Amino acid sequence: MGSNKPSIPKGTRDFGPEEMAKRNYIFNTIKEVYALYGFQQIETPAMETLHTLLGKYGDEGDKLLFKVLNSGDYLKGVSDGDLQERNVLKLQSMLCEKGLRYDLTVPFARYVVMHREELQLPFKRYQIQPVWRADRPQKGRYREFYQCDADVVGSNSLLNEVELMQIVDTVFSKFGIRVEIMINNRKILSGIAEVIGEADKIVDITVAIDKLDKIGIDNVNEELRNDGLPEEAIAKLQPVIKLEGSNDEKLAVMEKFLQSSEVGLKGVEESRFILNTLKTVGLKNVVNFNLTLARGLNYYTGAIFEVKALDTPMGSITGGGRYDNLTGIFGMPGLSGVGISFGADRIYDVLNALDLYPKEATTATQLLFINFGEKETMYCLPIASMARKAGIRTEIFPDKAKMKKQMGYANAKGIAFVALAGDDEIAQGMVTLKNMTTGEQKLVTKEELVKEVLS
Numbered sequence: 001m002g003s004n005k006p007s008i009p010k011g012t013r014d015f016g017p018e019e020m021a022k023r024n025y026i027f028n029t030i031k032e033v034y035a036l037y038g039f040q041q042i043e044t045p046a047m048e049t050l051h052t053l054l055g056k057y058g059d060e061g062d063k064l065l066f067k068v069l070n071s072g073d074y075l076k077g078v079s080d081g082d083l084q085e086r087n088v089l090k091l092q093s094m095l096c097e098k099g100l101r102y103d104l105t106v107p108f109a110r111y112v113v114m115h116r117e118e119l120q121l122p123f124k125r126y127q128i129q130p131v132w133r134a135d136r137p138q139k140g141r142y143r144e145f146y147q148c149d150a151d152v153v154g155s156n157s158l159l160n161e162v163e164l165m166q167i168v169d170t171v172f173s174k175f176g177i178r179v180e181i182m183i184n185n186r187k188i189l190s191g192i193a194e195v196i197g198e199a200d201k202i203v204d205i206t207v208a209i210d211k212l213d214k215i216g217i218d219n220v221n222e223e224l225r226n227d228g229l230p231e232e233a234i235a236k237l238q239p240v241i242k243l244e245g246s247n248d249e250k251l252a253v254m255e256k257f258l259q260s261s262e263v264g265l266k267g268v269e270e271s272r273f274i275l276n277t278l279k280t281v282g283l284k285n286v287v288n289f290n291l292t293l294a295r296g297l298n299y300y301t302g303a304i305f306e307v308k309a310l311d312t313p314m315g316s317i318t319g320g321g322r323y324d325n326l327t328g329i330f331g332m333p334g335l336s337g338v339g340i341s342f343g344a345d346r347i348y349d350v351l352n353a354l355d356l357y358p359k360e361a362t363t364a365t366q367l368l369f370i371n372f373g374e375k376e377t378m379y380c381l382p383i384a385s386m387a388r389k390a391g392i393r394t395e396i397f398p399d400k401a402k403m404k405k406q407m408g409y410a411n412a413k414g415i416a417f418v419a420l421a422g423d424d425e426i427a428q429g430m431v432t433l434k435n436m437t438t439g440e441q442k443l444v445t446k447e448e449l450v451k452e453v454l455s
Contacts, residue, residue, distance in 0.1 A: 381396065
């Protein structure tokens with residue numbers, strides 16, 4: 001006999017009250033900072049038409065899209081021959097018109113194209129919603145997870161890049177997480193490829209240079225040889241591999257190296273503007289020019305950013321960059337944008353690892369009224385209402401249970417204060433208030449109760 005134990009699909013998870021309190025703390029902090037910079041929230045449907053989604057993420061991405069079966073008689077237009085042929089891709093297109101969104105960027109592009117007429121450019125939007133990928137679930141990899149994106153479209157100004165880095169800095173300062181913000185530029189990488197004449201090897205090059213600290217320069221050069229780089233190119237690359245010093249010093253070296261590449265010099269100039277401007281606004285966290293950053297190269301066309309936590313190993317917890325043609329995939333060319341994405345799941349783990357959640361973010365109820373019976377409860381109800389009006393999160397235990405059970409409930413939920421009213425209290429128009437942390441009890445008026453709990 002099959003077990004009737006309920007389960008959830010692989011790669012998905014439930015969030016209980018404590019996790020939700022922590023997640024809400026993360027999202028609310030990020031939303032508050034976005035709002036400070038004039039970003040506005042949008043949401044798009046969980047389902048998009050497959051027409052919108054297919055062909056936007058490469059073949060790999062197309063395979064990882066969750067398809068949604070047409071409702072009603074989904075076999076209507078399908079012949080027995082089609083079924084017998086078992087051509088999965090063809091059948092899929094006949095049975096499914098919709099799919100779950102795979103990221104927030106393609107739906108955003110679609111949104112911009114559809115609402116172009118009523119949008120005020122530059123359009124600063126943020127979006128915090130789940131996305132779905134039919135990936136093999138593994139540690140830290142889910143089939144349903146939240147993305148938390150902010151983008152500015154319709155402006156080429158580098159002030160947008162500066163502002164996004166200020167947002168990152170402010171968010172992590174609020175969280176109390178010390179981070180390193182790393183900046184690179186796609187144009188610099190293109191310039192390097194141009195100078196050494198190895199355009200298709202740029203990813204290999206950055207991957208190899210990234211290992212310098214771990215394996216040393218000789219091994220980096222060896223790896224470049226194995227990647228098929230000619231000796232002449234490797235010799236030219238030495239100053240780039242050894243790049244060190246302050247941001248200004250690094251950029252000076254790159255400027256010299258890239259003097260024959262127009263696009264490379266443009267990248268240096270952009271990076272210099274962003275870094276110099278960030279100096280004037282005064283960030284709390286360090287910002288470093290990092291040549292080995294090569295996020296989603298086929299996608300970004302200008303500045304690229306990545307953020308990592310300094311006090312716990314976690315990989316990148318925020319990333320982003322400038323792209324030239326968000327809406328081109330929908331036939332509306334020429335709209336440049338720049339965006340960042342906060343990795344909420346990873347930030348959650350960092351805050352846990354460093355124990356940085358503020359107490360008030362995760363505590364729910366502050367005050368519990370004990371239930372001694374009907375008469376006592378009728379006396380307590382208006383006092384509870386008064387406490388709630390004062391902004392105190394208040395519960396009345398619904399059942400007349402044993403005192404021990406009710407106190408156990410208060411302890412399990414981490415409720416700070418318990419209020420009791422029996423015949424004596426009612427006769428005096430007072431309440432006994434017990435501080436669950438210190439264990440002390442005192443007889444108080446309704447007004448004192450509110451003051452005491454709020455303090």
